[in-house]
Amino acid sequence: MASIKGTRSSSRLVDKSNSSNSAPLHTARADSLEMSAASKTSGTSKRKAKSAAMAPPVTPPPKKHKKVMNELALEPVVKPNPKNPKKSVTNTNIEDRPVEPHMTNAPLLTPHGSKLVTYADFSADISPSKSGIPRPTTTTGQLLEEACAHLIKTDQRLEPFVKKHHCHLFSAEGLAEATDPYDALVSGILSQQVSGAAAKSIKRKFIGLFNGNTEGAESEWSFPLPEDVAKVDVPFLRTAGLSQRKAEYVIGLSEKFASGELTARWLMEAPYDKMVEKLVAVRGLGKWSVEMFACFALKRMDVFSLGDLGVQRGVGVVLGRDVKKLKTKGGKWKYATEKEMSDFAEPFAPYRSLLMWYMWKASDTNVEAVEGT
Template sequence: MASRRSSRLAAMVTNAAIRDPAPPPPPPLSRKRKATTEAPAVEETGEAPSTPRKRRTKGTADVPETPTPTAVNLIAEAAHTQKPKPAAVARLADPSRTNALLRSPKTSRIIAPTPVEAVPSKLRDSIKPTGPAATTTTATTTTTTTATILEEACAHLIKVDARMKPLIAQHHCRIFSPAGLAEQIDPFESLCSSIISQQVSGAAAKSIKARFIALFNDATTTTTDPPAVTDDISSTTTTPTFPRPAQVASTPLDTLRTAGLSQRKAEYLQGLGQKFASGELTAQMLADAPYEDLLAMLTAVRGLGRWSAEMFACFALKRMDVFSTGDLGVQRGMAAFVGRDVGRLKAKGGGKWKYMSEKEMEEISERFRPFRSLFMWYMWRVEETDVSTME
């Protein structure tokens, strides 16, 4: 009886299994398997596959995938910018000769002084480097160049007189710096400026010079320099240019005087223009002439005295061994430099005085050869003499 019941129950279980089979086990969780299992669902629905949206995590919504560089202004710089000026190129320099780059008044061609033998640098004697940089420093200071001549001059002045050290530390002389020696100088313009500035204030000289230049410029005159950076890249600038010597020589005196020049100064400028136009004076002559010959050449021109020639040699030709005993500012500065009471000396003179004799000035300045131009510049600084019109 019991065996019959057991066989009947077993048969019932077997029939149920055949009618309702058990579900298969879940496939392993892998990307490959997941793709195969999801493919049929796409085919059944007919919808295009899409990337599911990621949940935004708090605090990361504004973080870019690539961090922005800190120097982003270099990347975002405007494409149309003015071409930067090239760095000053070091040239051989000589304290006793012209160190400026002169521009021909006729052709605007650059006139460099005739090459001469290199001058040994004085930095080797005044600076004794130590450490790993000792060999490289010695190698780079074997000759005097426009990059080192100011440093040499300052070291020489301090070596001669330690009282120069605070003056040099307080005032930087740009005239003989690498940047100053890289400037292009038109000797005709420089000499004209010297004549215009005689016996007038600095402001008056600048005003007269501007009106003098305007006589030879009209609205159609444009510069060949690249235009300044503006929002409109097609815009151009108009810059007045200094006249050529032939233009000044052929201009009537009455016309020149409309710029505010006196009759005599108009004659001086016209005569100077004739000297350059005829070739009696050239930029090459001024660049190569020995100092005494240079003074004789310039003082032969009407309107140029010794003081004007000395200032031209110092500020325009960038000669490092110029010294003027006739300059009142240098006299006053030297008197204060050696410890004299400048105020008492002025009162004692009664209007016609000398703070120091020419002989004494020569004796003191002699020790600073061959860099007396720099010494003279610092003597102006002692009493804060305004030399802006000469610079």
């Protein structure tokens, strides 16, 4: 769910305390870029374009193709030494990054190119009372192994699935892949209720609108900045194939990012429940979309979508039920009740995202298709 590729999932402001008191985060560029740009555009983000045919200003943000994003995620990290700022250590081992299952584990890119990680090595030991986030408990290289061991220990019935399928999503390599949350959320809206091929076509045309359509090779296009999208009107976006509602949703979401009401930093540090509540309040983002965003884009480890039919079917398989016969059963809860789903998943915390991934595998659900929705 990242870069110029299909991805998944306005806001009632749940928590207006921004990230000013948060722990220091490693950035590839000065993170002030994001907030300064937001402040400049907050007053104009709600103005419509004078004409639907008038193209927005073409800006040259950093390229955020998957290849580029991965290179950013794997670049050497310079770790300042708080005791002696003149000395620093360069670490190129992606498995050494500290993480905590309840937090965002993916590196996040801001729309302006800064890269954030929840735990910069020099801040990992800061007291939780000062940082607002718990201390890291493991590393990206150990997280998947520890999570798989927990799943098997909790329920031996999962062992065959764990041994058969390797989960790249939460591996050291998967956790090194950077995500732009704005890109991911917009792409999720664009892909709603259309086929994968149609979603890719709409997204390509949408990006083209902000890259001069024909200027330069398509491979050189950049995902538009939220402040640029917030300035245009619905008819302009509809020329890319967006429906009336999707165009409204994308503009509304862009206004949230342009004003600073939503930021990559906040999405990285916010408690899961608050993040879900705030994003679900955004027009165009339902609970399932937000759950998929948290799992695939943020790589949070303790997400479990009770309403996902594939997950529900997987639980039915593990519980030994004949899911083929239950397929024709009416109602939302075909394979297990909501309570059964919740009770089944609870002991697997804080690794329920991995449990959900294996439930998709147990039910033969195309996980890649889910990730691209």
